[in-house]
Amino acid sequence: MNTTVGVIGGGQLARMMIPAAVNLGIRIRVLAENEGMSADLAAVQVGDYRDRDVVLAFAETVDVVTFDHEHVPQEILRELVARGVAVHPGPDALLYAQDKLLMRQRLSELGLPVPDWARVENAAELGVFLAAHNGRAVVKTARGGYDGKGVRLVTHEHEADDWFAALAEDGNDGALLVEELVEFRRELAQLVARRPSGQIALWPVVETVQQGGVCSEVIAPAPQSEGRLADAAADIAVRIVEGIGATGMLAVELFETTDERILVNELAMRPHNSGHWSIEGSTTSQFEQHLRAVLDLPLGATDARDPWTVMVNILGGPASETLSSRYPAAFEAFPTAKVHTYGKDPRPGRKVGHVTVGGDDLDLVAYQARAAAAVFQD
Template sequence: MTFPVVGMVGGGQLARMTHEAGIPLGITFKLLSDTPQDSAALVAHEVVVGDYHDLGTLRDFARGCDVITFDHEHVPTEHLRALEAEGIPVRPGPAALVYAQDKGLMRARLSELGVPCPRHRLVADPADVTRFAEEGEGYPVVLKTTRGGYDGKGVWVVGTEKEAAEPFRAGVRVLAEEKVDYVRELAANVVRSPHGQAVAYPVVESQQVDGVCDTVIAPAPGLDEELSGIAQEMALRIANELGVIGHLAVELFETRDGRVLVNELAMRPHNSGHWTQDGAATSQFANHLRAVLDLPLGDPRPRQPWTVMVNVLGGDFPDMYSAYLHCMARDPGLKIHMYAKGVKPGRKVGHVNTYGEDLPEVLERARHAAGYLRGTITE
């Protein structure tokens, strides 16, 4: 029997963790990486260093792969269409992925489907932003570049027309959205396979700091059971309507009047699903691989009542390895996941997972470990 070859475009930590999930499945993992030092390039069996913006490079990389998937959404849509036209399986396909690549197209398509979203409109210039503000509750307004933003980049909260000038300087389309008065941010993670099987993970609470995911609590504490079901059903419907193959993360706002609104989509393993590595019967990474290979999907149910993931961000303390002794001795049940990335302030260099029956204790363990690894906690 010849086991399949999965080609992943992108060499970041998502590729690294997907590769890890493929090892027990016997899958050969081929990587297209920007540099030999990228997180996944340090561990993958076959690494091609090249520019994913170049169609010829993508074609050469795809030779010998049974399927192509991604750890980011930045590959040009027209290149993916070309690969697909040549009979190369691309999952998720360009017809679906474009809605994670372009926020303007995403908002338009979800609105067509009747999916609840914040009030929004593409805007032409700062004066148009003011008109958009006046059509609703006024300033502040959220502005987003339609392509290329992530982890808070490409997003501005502006309070005046003068402040609205900054996003237009890049010369890309700008989307204006109302600033939602929300209770908290949630995420609904689902996985869908080509033959239509789909699974939904518990809806989680995602806590952001400076636009970057800091803490994820699974399941979201105190979330109304009916609202949780609505969020899961919405994510499954979006995956089906858009034809998503693989993992889909639907980032949500829980509003003060008891609704959920879609904030963002990601068609790949996602930070809000990292808890599944240790807290679910089948991780998001394993299920993403199963989906893109059209294998039966695994059980998404949690192993424990509570799982908490906290990101480890780089700071002024580069020697994280020496901190392991304290963290492991203090908490033998702690799960540490590091990405082999150079430490820079604010950079995601790893995460920790904890789980158990008492949420305050599980939360304290995860935050202490992440803080100690960062160097912000010293005892």
């Protein structure tokens, strides 16, 4: 059996694959963007993932190529596949994580519930969409957005003119995605893993809480999700991974609307912040499962280990100290909290770590996770 996994990208998702790989006896090698990144310990090469020669050389040293992010260009991915390299997720699937317009189009074709959307190429087309949706809409760049970037609420057709202009200059085809502004009760996420040979594993659907477009907290499972809601989320995730042939981990970000619909918001085709709770909270974490899936190994059990698990991100961190300077205080006050930091320098709003607490009492668990994470904030 081949057991060296190559990860393109050296961020915290690659970092969190390292413990899973070490435990499982899988070799892991990382192609990092820079020295000293989160996944430094497993970094064997530093280079640009947009450089064909760099990626091809890296791929020769591993048995399967996977990713910390979705930004490796399609032409490089397709050359890897043409050369017989195992790439998971593959380019055909990754396309839908790279381009939100294609994603919306494909999900619509698959009959999945999505917000009303349109492809718009200019202010006039945007105006038509606004007129049909009470004068409010969300405009998104098809490519390159994350954590709230590349997403804008608009109430007038000219509020995306700068983006149309920039896209035209890029030589891109100049289209933006526009979506109805969904009135939602809360946001959910459904984690799913799929092997190339077809096996699928699902975790309990979780509730995600955002602050300024960035995930701040995850509650697993989502409160009052048993039954219809959990079934709907699971059904959507299965139809997506089978419909687009995704392999490895995939996270489906969902809206639970005020009128009781479940709509697909975004897809992430890799381990995802909404699954960090699974490191301690599930029998098999999303990171271990990702390794199993990309190696086409049988997937592990995904049951929750506690009635409730709450994960709270450490965003920013202390202004003028290291994160570890807060360990004594955090560990002293919260002995059951599992603190993770990513080896990143604190910077306002940056995801530099997270805290997970599990237990029987949701209020207590949430309090402990939030309070422990707060020890790392000024």
